[in-house]
Amino acid sequence: MHRVGIEVELLAPVGSSRLELARAVATEWDADVRTSWHLDSEPAAHEQIKVFHHMTPAFDVVDQEGRQLLRLVDDITIRHDLDPRRQTAERWSRVVTDDPRFLRMLATKLAPIGASQAEVEAAADSLGLEAAFHDAAAKLTDSSGASVALVAGMPGERERVCEIISPPLGGGRNEWLETVVGLATQLGFTVPQESATHVHYDAAPFRNAEAFQRLVWTFTEHAEALRARFGTNPHCTRLGPLPQAVVDLVERDDYEAMDWATIAKEARAIDGVTKYRDINIMNLVADAPVLDTVEVRTLPGSTSAQTLIDLVAMVDGVVDHVLGQAAQHA
C-alpha cells in the first residue's frame, strides 16, 4: 500500500456547510477546528484575459499536537447543484484580485469569517490602501485610485462546497476514509455533479527514465481504458491524456541514455503539459516543486468509503505497474 494524499469533492446539504463536517470530525477525534484562507484561481482562458485570483474560508482540523488531520476547502469547479441567488453564509468573506501577491498579503491581515468593517479598514490601512464600503463589499484601492482587491461576501451557497483534503495517509488510510466520509454521509453530504477524487503519490520514485516512460505510456495509450475502469465522471472536463509530444520524448532513440534532469527539462518545455490532465506531472518535472507529488485526477467522487478505498487500491496497482516494471529492468 502506498502513502497517498486523497482529495474528494462533496457537497453539504442546503443550509449546511463544510464547517459542519469540520466540527463533526473534530469532535470525533477530540481535535480543534481552525479557520484559514484557501487561495485559488480560475485558469486563464486566453492569454489576454486576466486570471482572477480569490480566497475563501477553509477549515483545518488540528489535533492536540498541532498535526493537521483534515482540511476542507471550496472548489470552483463545483457549481451545478448550487443556487447562485441565495446569500446564506452571511459572515463569510471572499477576496478577489488579479494578483496572487495581494491575496497572500491580505490573508495575513483579514479574518475569513466575521471580519468587521473596522477590521477591513485597519487591514487596508496597514497596506497603504483605501477601503470604500458599499453594503457588504469593500473595494480596496491604492494611492493612485487603482483597484487592488475586492473584499466581498460569499453568495451562491458556496459554503456548501466541500473538498476534503487528507494529510499523507499510510496504513491508516482506510480508517481515515471511513471516519471522514462516514460522518459526511451522516450529515447528508452528497456527490455534486462535477465531483472528482484526486490521489497524490510521492514523486521521487518516478524520477527515472524507465518509470517516466511507463507513466507516460499508461496515461496516453491507456487513458481511455483507465477512465472506463475507474468510472471517471463525464462531467469533469479539466482532464485529458498527456500530449503526444511527451510520448515522442520518451520514445526518442536517445531517450534511455538521458539523465533525469534532461528529461524533466525537455518535458517542462512541452506545450500542453498542464495540471489539467488525467495525471498531473507538473511537480514531477518541476525544477523546484511546490508539492512533490504525482497526481491522478480521474477517479469519480463518492460518499461510500468502501468505493473510495477500492478505487485508490486500483490506482495503487497502476502505480505498482509503472514502478515495478522499471525495477525489473534496473
Next chain:
Amino acid sequence: MTATQNTAKGTNRRTTAPSTSVSVRKMAAGAALLAMLGVTTASPVLARANATPASAVAAFKSSDVERTDRLDAVEAWKASGYAYGDAEQLALFWGLDGAFDAKVKAGGLLLDGYSLPFASRAAAHQASLDNGLSYADALTLAEYWGTDGNYETKVKAGYYFLDGLDPLGSIPTPEEEQQYRQIDAYFEAGYDYDDAVVLADIWGLETEFEAKVKAGGLIKAEQPLPDGVAPFDHDTTFEISEDFAAVDAFFDSGYDYDDAVQLAEIWGLETPYDAKITAGTKVLAELPLPDLGA
C-alpha cells in the same frame, strides 16, 4: 467524454516511428497493465500493429496509355476550348504529375463523351463578359480576392456566374467583416461550437453565430465571459471575475451607492449589491441603464 477533444487540441503529430525495441516494450507494458486492470479488449497499440496496410490506388500515367490513343486524346483536348491553364488546374485536381498527363486524361474523357470537373477558364471569362461585370466591380473583387490582374479576376468571377451566383455577394460588408474578425478572435481564444450554444443560452440569443460574434467582441476588448464558459473546460466558473469586473464598471461609470439603491428598487432586486452587478454587467455590454434623474 472529452479526452479526444483535449488530445486533438493539445498534440503535435509524430514525424518518426519509435524504434522496434521501444515498440515491443511498449506493447508488453500495455498488455501487462491491461491484464492487471482486468480489461479484456486489445490495446490500441496491439490493434494497430496487426493491421494490414491499405493498398494504394493506382495513379494515372499517360505513359501507360497506348500512343495512338494518346494522340487522339491530345487532339480532343486541343479542340475543346480548354487551354494550358486548365490542364494545370486539372493536374492538381486529379493529383497527377504534370499538365501533360492531365491533357491526356481529360482528352480521353472528352472522347468518351464525359464532361470535365470544371468549365474552362475561357468559358468562365466569357461568362463574366456575358453578365456585364463592370470594370469597377472587377477592381472591388480583385482587391477582396487578391487575384492577379483583370483577366484572372474575370475568370474567377466567371465561375461564380456559371454556378448561378453573384460574385459580389461573396464580399462581406464592413459590418460583416467586423463580425468575422470577432468570430476569428473567438476561435483563436480556443472556444468552440458547444461554448457558443451555452453562451447563446446565457445571453438569450437566437443563434450561435450571434453568440460567437458577441463573445469575440468581449474577448477583443479583454473582458471576461460569463460563468461556465471557458475553452476546453465547461466547468470553470467566471462568476467571481464577472462580479468583480461588473462592480468595477459600475463605479467607473460614475454611479454610486445611492444609484444602486434606486436601481435595486427599479429592478426589484434584493440588495443594492445585486443592482451593482446587474448594472455593471449592462455597462460592460453597452446596454442602457434606466434614467435615474439628477
